[in-house]
Amino acid sequence: MIALRDLILAFADDEHLIGQQHTEWIGVTPFLEEDLAFSSIGQDELGHAALLYELALELDDLAPSDTAIDSLAYERPSDEYRSSAFTEYTTNDWAETIVRHWVYDQAEMLRWINVTGSSHQPLAEIVDRVTAEEVYHRLHADAILDSLLANADASSRLVDALERLAPLVPTVLASVDGEDDLVKHRVIRQRTDTLLPDLVTNIDIRFGRTITAPTPSVGRRSRSSSFAPLMSRMREVFDIDPAAIW
Amino acid sequence: MSRAWSDIEAFEEFLDDGGIVEVDDAMPAAYRDAVFNFIEMHANSELMGGLTERDWIPKTPGLRHKMSVLAKTQDEIGHGHLLYMVAADLGIKTRRQMLEDLFAGKSRFHNVFHYQAKTWGDQVAIAFLVDAAALASQQAVFKNCSYGPYRRILKRIISEEGFHMRLGEDRMMRIANGTNAQREMFQESLDRWFWPALQLFGPDSKPNDVLLRWHIKSERNEVLRDKWVQKFVPLLQSYGFTIPAPNLSWDEVTRRWDVGPIDWEPLKRTLAQGGPDSARRIGEARKNWEQTSWVRDALDEQVPA
Numbered sequence: 001m002i003a004l005r006d007l008i009l010a011f012a013d014d015e016h017l018i019g020q021q022h023t024e025w026i027g028v029t030p031f032l033e034e035d036l037a038f039s040s041i042g043q044d045e046l047g048h049a050a051l052l053y054e055l056a057l058e059l060d061d062l063a064p065s066d067t068a069i070d071s072l073a074y075e076r077p078s079d080e081y082r083s084s085a086f087t088e089y090t091t092n093d094w095a096e097t098i099v100r101h102w103v104y105d106q107a108e109m110l111r112w113i114n115v116t117g118s119s120h121q122p123l124a125e126i127v128d129r130v131t132a133e134e135v136y137h138r139l140h141a142d143a144i145l146d147s148l149l150a151n152a153d154a155s156s157r158l159v160d161a162l163e164r165l166a167p168l169v170p171t172v173l174a175s176v177d178g179e180d181d182l183v184k185h186r187v188i189r190q191r192t193d194t195l196l197p198d199l200v201t202n203i204d205i206r207f208g209r210t211i212t213a214p215t216p217s218v219g220r221r222s223r224s225s226s227f228a229p230l231m232s233r234m235r236e237v238f239d240i241d242p243a244a245i246w
Numbered sequence: 247m248s249r250a251w252s253d254i255e256a257f258e259e260f261l262d263d264g265g266i267v268e269v270d271d272a273m274p275a276a277y278r279d280a281v282f283n284f285i286e287m288h289a290n291s292e293l294m295g296g297l298t299e300r301d302w303i304p305k306t307p308g309l310r311h312k313m314s315v316l317a318k319t320q321d322e323i324g325h326g327h328l329l330y331m332v333a334a335d336l337g338i339k340t341r342r343q344m345l346e347d348l349f350a351g352k353s354r355f356h357n358v359f360h361y362q363a364k365t366w367g368d369q370v371a372i373a374f375l376v377d378a379a380a381l382a383s384q385q386a387v388f389k390n391c392s393y394g395p396y397r398r399i400l401k402r403i404i405s406e407e408g409f410h411m412r413l414g415e416d417r418m419m420r421i422a423n424g425t426n427a428q429r430e431m432f433q434e435s436l437d438r439w440f441w442p443a444l445q446l447f448g449p450d451s452k453p454n455d456v457l458l459r460w461h462i463k464s465e466r467n468e469v470l471r472d473k474w475v476q477k478f479v480p481l482l483q484s485y486g487f488t489i490p491a492p493n494l495s496w497d498e499v500t501r502r503w504d505v506g507p508i509d510w511e512p513l514k515r516t517l518a519q520g521g522p523d524s525a526r527r528i529g530e531a532r533k534n535w536e537q538t539s540w541v542r543d544a545l546d547e548q549v550p551a
Contacts, residue, residue: 020304023312026319027293027300028531030538031545032327035296039320043313050309066310073309094538151544237307237366241427245420246307246366 003178004120004187005059006082009072010176010220011111012052013083016073018104019045020234021087025097037140041101044133049073051130055122067245074235078223084171085224095161098148102141103165106202107172109134110195119186145206159209166211169203170196174218248272261461266394269335280456281393282336284463289329290348290355291380295372296322297531298359302369314413318373321406328402332395342542349532351519356380357512358442360521367428367435370421373414375436375443375478381407382470383447390464422485429486436482437490444505445513447471472502479503 022042029035053072054064062068087104091097112131118124148154175193182188204210237246250272251257257274267273267281296319303319306312330341339347347353358376363369384404391397421428451458451466458466479489480503493506515521519528 016309020312023304023316026303026316027297027323028534028538030541032293032323032330035323036320036327039316039323043316043320046309046313046316050313053309066308069310070308094541147548148541148544151547154540154544157540233304236305240366240431241425244425244428246311246417246424246428 001059003176003182005056006176006220007179007182007188007192008052008056008059008123010082010084010174010192012049012056012072013081014087014104014172015045015052015108016049017083017087017230018100019043019049020230021091021097021100024090025094030094034144041137041140044137048130048133051126055126058122074231074238078227078231079221081223081227082176082220083223083227084168084174084220085218085226086165086168086172088224088226088230089165089168090226090230093161095157096165098141098144099158099161100165101137102145102206103162103169103199103203104172105134105137105141107169107195107199109138110173110198111192114188114190114192114195116189118188123187142206149207159207162203162207162209162211169199169211171218171224173199174220176220258459261392265392266397267392268394276456277460278336278338280460281396281462282333282338284457285329285333285336285393285396286339286344287354287356288384289326289333289344290353291359292322292326292329293348294355294359294527294531295376295380296326297527298361298363299369299372301363302366305366307366318410318413321410325403325406328399332399335395345535349528349535351524351528351532354517356446357516357521358439358446360516360519360524360527361438361442362523362526364438365431365435367421367431368439370414370417370432371435371439371443373410374418375414375439376446377407377410377414378478379443379446379474381411382474386465386470387463390461392461419485422487433487436487440490441508441512442516444471444474445508445510447474448513449508449510475503475505479505 019042022038022045025038026035026042029038050069050073053069056072057064057068086100086107089100091100109131112127112134115123116127118127145158148158170193173192173196175191179188179191179193183191200211238244248270249268251260251274254274254276257277261267267277273281299315299319299322303312303315306315330344333339333344334341344353348355358372358379363372381404384400384407388397388400388404391400418432421432447470448467450468451463455463455466457463479494482489489505491505493504495504495506496502497504512521516524519525
């Protein structure tokens with residue numbers, strides 16, 4: 001049960017944080033259509049996070065109210081989050097942002113495939129709904145990369161950004177503790193960290209660049225240095241008055 | 247089908263009869279300029295409004311709450327996107343030129359978006375007070391606007407803005423019914439935003455305002471401003487907030503609220519780019535625009551000549 005809860009939280013936390021990261025770019029992307037795309041994709045990712053937090057609440061026998069979802073999303077001690085350094089990281093520029101968007105959505109696709117037909121029925125039931133939206137996220141990221149990678153200057157900026165992000169990439173497919181049991185019970189098809197070679201291959205095909213050999217599984221028990229400032233920003237209004245309902 | 251008028255009198259007669267001008271009509275240059283300037287300012291205001299709110303989007307308290315706020319900002323930027331297209335079709339400036347003028351500090355946008363949203367309370371005050379003011383102005387333009395493409399876009403904008411106002415009202419009520427800390431925060435926001443929101447309507451319309459004469463606007467500024475005052479003064483008071491107008495009075499005879507003399511100096515300063523947050527706001531937008539020019543340059547290259 002702990003492994004299943006961790007698996008769901010790992011996915012929920014990553015969806016939450018990538019959605020959060022998208023919100024930082026609205027209004028300051030290179031052009032208006034991209035602002036609109038990031039607003040839309042950000043909403044989808046936060047919505048997926050809410051669905052997954054609901055599944056975690058069900059395991060705890062708690063009703064999935066907005067308040068309960070928010071207490072999972074914002075109020076756990078940092079060592080109880082299961083997010084990855086890849087989604088915790090605050091990007092420095094648009095090149096890193098669009099590359100992370102593309103890489104994240106590829107990793108996300110692999111993770112959803114990995115729970116398709118899951119023996120944990122509630123998880124299996126949300127796959128179709130979520131993946132129907134995810135198709136458009138990947139089409140969007142691919143369309144913009146198709147154009148930018150065809151330009152020498154833009155391509156070199158994107159490849160540099162990929163190199164900077166590369167050390168963090170394996171973290172987005174890190175396994176939670178106890179995944180071997182989850183495979184045995186057919187909750188997932190394979191350990192999450194064994195999806196990494198597929199992601200590296202997809203990156204290779206897309207960017208024509210093999211990223212530095214990924215490290216073995218790093219787990220999801222600790223947070224990166226980006227997490228605390230990110231969470232403090234997200235909690236700023238909540239922290240004004242813990243008794244308040246906003 | 248392009249139409250033409252023999253002179254400005256014939257054109258004005260057409261407008262007075264309820265005529266609707268379309269983009270391919272041979273409209274008088276002065277009318278074209280006036281419509282363009284009006285729509286450009288509206289487009290800029292939608293975009294800058296989105297930028298004013300973006301400071302607080304990542305801090306929105308609550309996951310589903312944040313989704314609603316994102317949807318609202320997406321609408322605002324979407325309105326900007328549509329309006330820039332309608333403005334660009336008039337053939338005076340391209341969208342890129344309009345954006346570059348905006349980020350160079352050469353263009354105008356609504357006074358309120360020269361102010362900083364300093365707290366979450368400000369964010370809610372904007373959604374509640376400012377969106378209502380903007381909506382009232384847009385409804386008045388929509389009612390009788392002589393420029394067809396703008397009027398059609400306004401229909402969609404107004405329906406979405408109605409949702410925003412209800413979202414703002416819902417959030418304001420949660421604060422009004424909330425803790426002391428919440429109520430104090432909103433009172434401070436009201437103190438900061440009441441007058442700028444009221445000034446959004448502008449000073450009294452001039453007797454011979456071409457925007458009115460050419461049916462681009464259909465209501466005088468002072469009429470719209472007064473409607474806003476009559477609605478929001480009692481509403482805010484009913485939630486227990488204090489209106490920051492020392493000369494506020496209730497006239498028993500006319501049964502109307504009077505906010506007293508309005509100091510227009512802050513509005514004049516603001517529209518001359520000297521508002522409280524103008525430099526930072528424009529400066530940041532310009533910096534972001536410059537830092538992402540490589541993307542636009544690369545994409546422009548993809549477009550066949």
